[in-house]
Amino acid sequence: HVSNLMLICAKCTDPVRVGRRRLDDGKTVRVCKKCGEVLENK
Template sequence: MHVKKGDTVRVLAGRDKGKEGQIIQAMPKENRVIVEKVNLVKRHQRPTPDIPEGGIITKEAPIHVSNVMLICKSCKKPTRIAHKFLYNGKKVRACKHCGATLD
C-alpha cells in the first residue's frame, strides 16, 4: 500500500470527495483504510458495559485505498509516491512534486 497509519490524505472519489484527514487504521489485506472524520456512518449500538447508554453512534467506515492520495508534508500538495534508495540502502517513499522523503 502507498499509505500508512498517520499519513495525511485527500479523498479522491465518493461522497466525501475533497475532504482531508489522517489515516487511523490501514488494512492491507482488504486494501482499505479508515480516515479520520471521513465516510461517517451511523450504527445502532446496544447498551454494553463499555457504552451503557447505547443509542445511535457515528463512526468512520473504511474506504478503498485507491480513493485516497497522500499529501506531502513539505509542499502541501496531493502527490503520487516515488521510491528512493538512501546511501545506506534503505528504501523510502518520496514526493513526486518536490522530491522530499515522506518516511
C-alpha cells in the first residue's frame, strides 16, 4: 500500500518518516523526521 512507502532523505541517506512544516510564506513542505531537512519534490 502507498502509505507504507518511505522516502529516502538526501542528507541522512536513509529511509525516513515524513513530517510537514509550514514555511514563513505559508507554503507547506515535507520534512525528514530524523534530521529536519526539507524534502524536495523531484
